Every structure is written in structure tokens, then in C-alpha cells.
Amino acid sequence: MPVSAGLLVDADPDWKEVEATMPPAPQEAGLRAFDIGSPSPNAFFVDEGSVSVGADGVVRYTLVVRTPGGAENVTFEGIRCATGERRIYASGRKDGSWVPMKNSAWQAIGDNTYNRPRAALAWDYFCDGPAGPRDRKHALQLLQQRRDPSRPYGVR
Numbered sequence: 001m002p003v004s005a006g007l008l009v010d011a012d013p014d015w016k017e018v019e020a021t022m023p024p025a026p027q028e029a030g031l032r033a034f035d036i037g038s039p040s041p042n043a044f045f046v047d048e049g050s051v052s053v054g055a056d057g058v059v060r061y062t063l064v065v066r067t068p069g070g071a072e073n074v075t076f077e078g079i080r081c082a083t084g085e086r087r088i089y090a091s092g093r094k095d096g097s098w099v100p101m102k103n104s105a106w107q108a109i110g111d112n113t114y115n116r117p118r119a120a121l122a123w124d125y126f127c128d129g130p131a132g133p134r135d136r137k138h139a140l141q142l143l144q145q146r147r148d149p150s151r152p153y154g155v156r
Contacts, residue, residue, distance in 0.1 A: 012082070015056065017054075017056050017058065018054045018056045020054075020076070020078065020089050022076060022089070022098045023047070023049065023050035023052075023076060024050075024096070025074075025092060025097075026045075026047035026049070026050065026062050026074060026092070027047070027049065030047050030048045030049040030050075031045040031046070031048070031064060032046050032047075032048050032143055032144070033045050034046060034117075034120065034121065034125065034143065035120065036116045036117050037116075037120050037124060037146075038116055040116070041067065041068050042065050042066060043066045044063070044064070044065055044117045045063070045064040045065075045066070046061050046062065046121070046143060047061065048140060048143070050062035051136055051139050051140055051143065052139075053132065053135050053138070053139050056080075057081070057082060058078040058087075058132075059079045059080075059081070059126045059127075059133060060076070060078045061076075061078075061079075061121070061139075062074060062075070062076050062092070063075050063077055063118075063121075073091075074091065075088050075092065076088070076089045076092070076098060077118065079121060079126055079127065079132075080106065080132075081122065081126065081127035081132035082132065083106075083130075084108060084130075085106040085107060085108055085109060086106070086115070086118045086122070087104055087105065087106045087107070088101050088104060089101060090104075123147070124147045125142050125143050125146060125147065126139060126142055
């Protein structure tokens with residue numbers, strides 16, 4: 001499924017986003033590696049302790065990207081499966097604090113190098129077409145097993 005397709009369903013005109021609460025800094029023991037489905041020298045992780053599914057249907061999580069040279073990028077993000085959009089709320093600092101992003105608008109999930117981890121999380125893990133996980137437990141179950149891209153949605 002092309003991730004650059006934009007909206008998957010008509011946007012709900014009454015949809016309201018709940019306020020996102022910044023999670024604690026990620027802990028090494030809670031990091032789950034995931035496959036982005038394309039070659040990359042970087043390693044990608046989701047902090048399982050940060051995963052939540054809001055009443056607004058947004059899957060929120062902390063993304064950790066590590067380079068072979070040891071650099072690390074930490075962001076707190078959200079995915080809205082119903083519309084194929086993502087939002088980056090904040091960037092993590094070494095001291096565990098968060099810096100809100102200046103531009104934190106919802107954007108279509110594109111399948112470019114920068115957005116590949118988000119596209120993988122949306123289409124290979126969290127989202128079943130426009131349907132997101134039911135709750136935190138379901139989201140964590142989905143994160144443990146990558147969807148087979150040759151199978152239709154709903155089949156793992």
C-alpha cells in the first residue's frame with residue numbers, strides 16, 4: 001500500500017485531539033527494535049513504556065534512532081491511522097527532558113528516508129488500514145510482530 005496516498009478515509013470533522021502527555025525518558029530495557037523494511041545503517045526502537053492509544057485514536061510513542069557512530073535521536077510522536085498522518089510532539093534531550101517541536105502539525109506519512117520509520121510503524125505494525133490499535137495492550141502486541149507486506153490487512 002503506498003504510504004504517500006494521503007487520507008485513507010474522510011477526516012472526521014468532529015475529531016478532537018486529546019492533549020498529549022510527555023512520557024518519561026526512554027529506558028534501555030524498554031526499547032523494542034523494529035524493522036523499517038528497507039536498508040539503513042541506523043537502528044530503530046520504540047520505547048514500550050511510552051506506547052499509548054488515546055481516546056482520539058492516536059497511537060503515541062517514543063521513537064529512538066541510533067546511528068552506527070553512536071549518535072541518538074529521541075522523539076515523542078503520534079500516528080493517526082484513520083488519516084495516514086503523523087505528528088512529532090517533542091524532541092528528547094540527553095537529560096531526559098523534552099523540547100516541544102516548533103512545527104508540530106499533523107502531516108501525511110510519506111515514504112521517504114526521513115519518514116520511513118514512521119511509515120513502517122504505521123503500515124507494518126500499528127495500523128490495519130485505517131483502523132488503529134484498540135488500546136495500549138493491543139498496540140504492544142502489534143509492535144511485537146511485523147505485518148507480512150504480501151498479505152492483505154487484517155492478516156499477520
